[in-house]
Amino acid sequence: MAKKTAKQKAKEKAIENQENKFQKITDEVIKMLETCEGTFELPWHNLAGTGIPINIVSKKPYRGMNRFWLTLASMRLNNCHFASYKQWQEKGRQVKKGELGFEIVYYKPTTWKVKNEAGEEEEKSTALLRFSTVFNETQLENYEAPKEEKRESVVEQIWRVDEVIDCLKPVIEEGASGAFYRPSEDKIYLPPIEMFKSTEQHYATLLHELTHWTGHKTRCDRPLRNNFGSKEYAKEELIAELGSSFLCQDLGVSNYLRSDHVHYLKSWLGALRDDNRFIFRAAAKAQKAVEWIHENVDTGSAEGHSPFISQDWNGIAERMEDEQQELQVA
Numbered sequence: 001m002a003k004k005t006a007k008q009k010a011k012e013k014a015i016e017n018q019e020n021k022f023q024k025i026t027d028e029v030i031k032m033l034e035t036c037e038g039t040f041e042l043p044w045h046n047l048a049g050t051g052i053p054i055n056i057v058s059k060k061p062y063r064g065m066n067r068f069w070l071t072l073a074s075m076r077l078n079n080c081h082f083a084s085y086k087q088w089q090e091k092g093r094q095v096k097k098g099e100l101g102f103e104i105v106y107y108k109p110t111t112w113k114v115k116n117e118a119g120e121e122e123e124k125s126t127a128l129l130r131f132s133t134v135f136n137e138t139q140l141e142n143y144e145a146p147k148e149e150k151r152e153s154v155v156e157q158i159w160r161v162d163e164v165i166d167c168l169k170p171v172i173e174e175g176a177s178g179a180f181y182r183p184s185e186d187k188i189y190l191p192p193i194e195m196f197k198s199t200e201q202h203y204a205t206l207l208h209e210l211t212h213w214t215g216h217k218t219r220c221d222r223p224l225r226n227n228f229g230s231k232e233y234a235k236e237e238l239i240a241e242l243g244s245s246f247l248c249q250d251l252g253v254s255n256y257l258r259s260d261h262v263h264y265l266k267s268w269l270g271a272l273r274d275d276n277r278f279i280f281r282a283a284a285k286a287q288k289a290v291e292w293i294h295e296n297v298d299t300g301s302a303e304g305h306s307p308f309i310s311q312d313w314n315g316i317a318e319r320m321e322d323e324q325q326e327l328q329v330a
Helices: 008-033 064-077 086-090 156-170 199-213 231-251 259-274 278-300 322-327
Strands: 082-083 101-114 119-134 172-174 180-182 187-190
Touching: 008 064, 008 101, 008 119, 008 259, 008 278, 064 101, 064 172, 064 231, 064 278, 086 119, 156 172, 156 199, 156 231, 156 278, 172 278, 180 199, 199 278, 231 259, 231 278, 259 278
Parallel strands: 172 187
Antiparallel strands: 082 119, 101 119, 180 187
16 A cells, blocks of 8 residues: 555545534534423524624624524624634734634635646636634623613514515415425415414514525525425424524524424434534525525615615625535535
8 A cells, every 4th residue: 555645644634623623513513402402492592682793804794604603602702793813913902811712614715727638727716615713802801891782672673574575575374273384385384473472483483484485496496395304304494493593683583492393303413413514504505595585685675775684795795606615515
């Protein structure tokens, strides 16, 4: 067997380190979900009072798995501002000694030249997956907590969701025995509003089904006809859970766990234990669904009038395509 070169060894070490980071984050998610068994709480619920995590330098929100991961940190720290060690230093701030940062994933564009069959040089390009570490503002020296902002009233929250529905115009039938989306009819079914414990629960459920609705072949085109109990079925439910939580966060609506979703916990835990990319792929799909809604709602809204709390989504057009990103995660 040929002896491995230093370059080959370095590449294998980099792949191993990357794999360990995927596993570390996945293990943390598994721990959080394990504590939820037997309860009606999930880690990503009640995000409405948590600001959308943003990079303090670019002022842009984190996306996909980074948004999910850093939102959980923001809930614990009561602060949604993040930046790398170097970025904080450039702003004249210093991370406290001994603080541990939060891993995020990003995609670094790279190009190289190859020769085609005719012997001519062609340029190839891709996006390579990389990990980085960011720190929350509360981890800085001389940090002072800002005054808490007053939360919007339920009336204001309802206006925001109604505006989204008015712009997208999904077909919704109320009076059903349960809440679900039927792909064959491209229709959302909801129970009568009086069956919900609160107005917020009604709207949070609607946003969950709206996330399923984005999976139709004319929109984000996700596989929706999956066998109950299968990994793909569990994945679509997780996409809807994360997507609706992101939307609740964007619209200031408190999210609620439906009792039937407790049954998915075991499926999610099994998938996470088998595949340390599962949560990353689901978060990427959820982000894509949310951005589809943002783009189509903002197109349909009156000029200068958007229902979303976060207005800084102009970075969407600059991103690498999700399909390319997912290829790197796979």
